[in-house]
Amino acid sequence: MILLGVTQTSCKTLSNDNKAIIAAGAKLTLVADGFKFTEGPAADKLGNVYFTDQPNDRIIKWNAIDNTVSDYMKPSGRSNGLYFDQQGNLLAAADQENEVWRIDSEKKVTVLINGFDGKKLNGPNDLWVDSKGGIYFTDPYYQRPWWTHKAAEQKSKRVYYLAKNSDTPKIVADDNFIQPNGIIGTPDGKTLYVSDLGDKKTYSYTIEVNGTLSHKKLFVDLGSDGMTIDHLGNIYLTGDGVTVFNSNGQHIEHIIVPQNWTANVTFGGLNRKTLFITAMDSVYTLEMTVNGVIN
Template sequence: MKITRFNILALLLTVSSSYLSAQNLTSHPSNLFAEDDVKLVSSDFSFTEGCSVDKNGNVFFTDQPNDKIWKYGTDGKLSIFLDKTGRANGTYFDKKGNLVTCADEYGQLWSISPSGKVKIILKDLDGKQLNGPNDIWIHPNGDMYFTDPYYQRDYWKRTSPDLKSDDVYYLAKGSKKVKVAADGIVKPNGIVGTPDGKYLYVSDINAGKTYKYAIEKNGELTGKQLIINKGSDGMTLDEKGNVYLTLGPGVYIYNPEGKMIAELKVPDGPSNVCFGGKDRDVLFITAHKTIHTLKMKVKGVE
């Protein structure tokens, strides 16, 4: 079934019951969107990012300028999970239910227990401060991959990086020794892996490229393949293997072959995306000062 491209101008309201039009939907399979409208949940933030879902379907996301991590429950309620987060950016849940975060205030990785207890799991790279861990994905075996671009922050005392390049890093489960997993990328940002642990997608946001790598048994990345000619901030995958990119004014959805099958315009510009809800069929979108949801006909796999 083909959906005709349309544009609806909607008024952005600040109440949680407001709705925003899902504009500019391109042709796509009829089993993708369950609704035509994106629901505005809240607009009470400074810059939302780093959304990830726990085993119960609750979504946790960061508001980096305000140094907070929020929880959006399956009951639709918002609450603060943690204050003073080390300026958390990207996040991901491990199998034990700990929220692993990219705490870029001092270039660290944190593990935060369900009760909010913080453990620093990575402080530096051979004594040098990391640029600013941005986004993270955890392999089913517990290994971690994260991007480390340098974006100058107004809350940093430093004004230049310790490291010469922006790279993708690998941290084996139980190890304190981080390794470069992929270099030669201008500005790595969004990252996500397949649920079987075989492939990793990495976005080069400045080059406008998204690559697909094979994950070897020793954790190395091989077979670098340009899969999409577009960069991304946050990324996610659905059960059909479709890749969701966030950049500029929209969420862009590509099939596993790298062909764009849908475009979703979101006011305020999306920064990250994940699937939440008890059935993992609610697309949760962070967009600068706002957060949004959209009911889907597909489920997330993160």
């Protein structure tokens, strides 16, 4: 059962910088609960947010106008991470068969990727789309109860890139990751952030013109399940609530979420100033002064 609510929780202040990103007097608000495990939030051009309840095999829509939630697609290929492309298609890391999907406005599914080098992917997790329409995605390995196989077919846990109009992804990061997970790029398309959740670290890469990655640098000694970015370039990492770093890797804020685990985060709402947070069986919102960005 999904319950709509207005439960509010105070946010912890870490520094004077927090006034630059959290709206004055804003409190964390419970939008809905009763899910199994929420993940993968992505906002469309109207600010509505789509998120997944992977164990229940469904994608759910949060309406930015009336603050309600409703089932959007079920079954959903056990979708995990989501992201919208420039044409308004919803891209999904469809974990049921280790694929990447494109879901159009009529809910027609196109399988963009169903393997690599003749083998199954480990389990695409999170995605980011660049301004050219290319897709970066992480491919860790988390054993799922709905799989018949019990081991990864790929020898490494990587980051891949699928160029627009291509049907073959290429490896862009194969750095002995333990579990690459959260991923987000900057609006100018110059920098990609990738979290190795298993190693509790997040890295930055330079994005080259051909989509390859270079100049790997440690961004922060903290991993992240999912992540997002605001228009100032602040990076939002998840796990123990939401931890915010500026583009220099300086810790500027921590948003306490009353759940054992915070899985993912994005900006939604009509003006993209609503931080939308997925955490365990619930979803929350928090009003911000900063806004998210659209590629």
